[in-house]
Amino acid sequence: MTGLEIWLLAIGLAMDCFAVSIASGIILKRIQWKPMLTMALAFGFFQALMPLLGWIGASTFSHLIESVDHWIAFGILAFLGGRMIIESFKDEDCRQDINPASLKVVFTMAVATSIDALAVGVSFAFLGIRDYSAILYPIGIIGLVSFVMSLIGLFFGIKCRCGIARKLRAELWGGIILILIGVKILIEHLFFN
Secondary structure (H helix, E strand, C coil), X not given: CCHHHHHHHHHHHHHHHHHHHHHHHHHHCCCCHHHHHHHHHHHHHHHHHHHHHHHHHHHCCHHHHHHHHHHHHHHHHHHHHHHHHHHHCCCCCCCCXXXXXXXXXXXXXXXXXXXXXXXXXXXXXXXXXXXXXXXXXXXXXXXXXXXHHHHHHHHHHHXXXXXXXXXXXXXXXXXXXXXXXXXXXXXXXXXXX
């Protein structure tokens, strides 16, 4: 993967964090640094940790399926992207069902939004990332982008409230990015490898 692809992948993965952060910002109503930094750090940490765990798990058996690894990577990214696109069309009200200042809620949301990143880590193994030094850059970028996008989402939710936040459709764009990266991987392996 090129540097640009890694950044785009990180942005695609961070869109879940961004969307949840907007909703959390709407609930917070004003800038509260401790819960905001806690949430952004938790999202960034888990978005970086999950691909590492997926990569470690898949690296142990990737040599067994090298002939179809590009199809698996494409399938994972297309599935995740498609799911994000479908989720973006579900009608959700701006409600105060969660307490974004609660550590239990923050860590639950951080794990929930990073499950997709676990699957991306599996696809990293199938794309030929073989050693720890090679995985550190992508997971670092994913964690950093998730942290920054979470903070931006929180500020956006605090300042703009429900109406504008819904119009962004962050999950839709994140899903499209993931699908496009999956298609690119497939095309490269089928026609240029």
